[in-house]
Amino acid sequence: MQIWPYLPRLDADAPSIKAVIKRDPEDFVVEEVAAYEPCGQGEHLFLWIEKRDISAEGLLKHLAGQLRIERRDIGAAGMKDRRAITRQWVSVPATAESRIDRIDNKAIRVLKSARHKNKLKTGHLVANRFSIHVRGIAKPLRESVLASVARVAADGFPNYYGPQRFGNEGHTAKQGFDLLKGQLRPAQIPRQRRRFLIRLAISAAQSMVFNTVLGNRIDNGRIATVTVGDVLQKIESGGMFVCENVEQDQARLDAGELALTGPMHGPKMRRAEGEPAEWDAEGLARWELTEEQFAEFSRVAHGTRRPMMVSADDLVAESATGGLLVKVTLPAGVYVTVLLREVLGLED
Missing domain, CATH: 3.30.2340.10 (TruD, insertion domain)
Structure with a gap:
């Protein structure tokens, strides 16, 4: 089923470049912007987790196993990319607090924790903050890509x-x-x-x-x-x-x-x-x-x-090894892959 390339871009004359994202997990960093911070008390424990090159499903499975809880008891505002470094809040029952030291491994780290009154639910986030290293953009093409970035920052x-x-x-x-x-x-x-x-x-x-x-x-x-x-x-x-x-x-x-x-x-x-x-x-x-x-x-x-x-008001790009480093904050539910497609024709 054709689902993607047939859709028109806003600027048909924008660059179309066969660039590369996610060559390494460090090339794609996304951090959740929470709708609220945990209040410090309650029956739920919020964990600010960083994961590297592991799927959302893999994270949930690991948490359930190490904390000895049911997966349905884990709350998350959204699911994050696998081939990436991601940071987000996840909630678990506060009864598991004594076992959180079992979570950390090479791919998953708990950066901080705090209690809250309710379980984290899907959609409980404001935005996602991205930092993306786009590789494979030759130097002669970078000016046209930077112009495209400026247009999208101005026009959406x-x-x-x-x-x-x-x-x-x-x-x-x-x-x-x-x-x-x-x-x-x-x-x-x-x-x-x-x-x-x-x-x-x-x-x-x-x-x-x-x-x-x-x-x-x-x-x-x-x-x-x-x-x-x-x-x-x-x-x-x-x-x-x-x-x-x-x-x-x-x-x-x-x-x-x-x-x-x-x-x-x-x-x-x-x-x-x-x-x-x-x-x-x-x-x-x-x-x-x-x-x-x-x-x-x-x-x-x-x-x-x-x-x-x-809109992508804070969209910026700067030169990086073999390409550009693109930074932007997007509202929840908006796809950064769509932005990259508009900027440089990158098809996911």
Whole structure:
């Protein structure tokens, strides 16, 4: 299933370079920016963990084994890359506090710990801070890449879901499409992880439709233009409304007060109206889907909308051995691979 290269970049003339990331784990450093700090008391123990070249699944398995707890009792705000050095909070029951000295090994270190009142849950983070050594950029090409970096820092980049979202060769998205179309029954999915895998697959299908709508708006030159019927999001509060006054809302979009949004289909999604509703429908039609099919999976796909563009105000790059060192902080749920693709055409 073709999931990635067909999507247009915001600047079709930006560099396209076959660079390399993650040659070494040290080339890709990501640090979580927490939504809150542990308060120092409570029935849960927060661990600030650094891992090197180990998967999120490997980390959870190691913690459960060394602390003698169930994996379901471990909380994490998000899953981090394997081929990388990552730092993040993880929560475990405070009853395991006496055993945390068993955790450290060559790949995993506990840097600090503190108690808190609640378990850490998915999404309990504000952003991720990245430092990425991009190798294989010849010196004559670096100026054009630095110009591309400056453009993205000033204008932002498309908020596509990255290829990781869709599974190997798009398998997870295809599974989601098959579930929605009735070509795969939930009962055919292994019972032990059925709910999790269904949620993952339907989410991947939602994301594929979103990417399609976003790509179409870029192709049609409407990614920075407000249209009557667009669903707009207030940057400061997150509230959404349907555009009725183009002149007023266009000025607010240009000022960075509003964001255009795209569909993540489900019964609770705010519907666009008029022409934007037709564009959303074209995204469904591309994959031969209907809104009603998503409604059948409302327990795992409530529906929402996602900003189509994302800012990267602190994006910077500097010369490094064999290439560039790229640093940026991105909101939770935004893919740094998408940013790298926009900057230098790097396909993950």
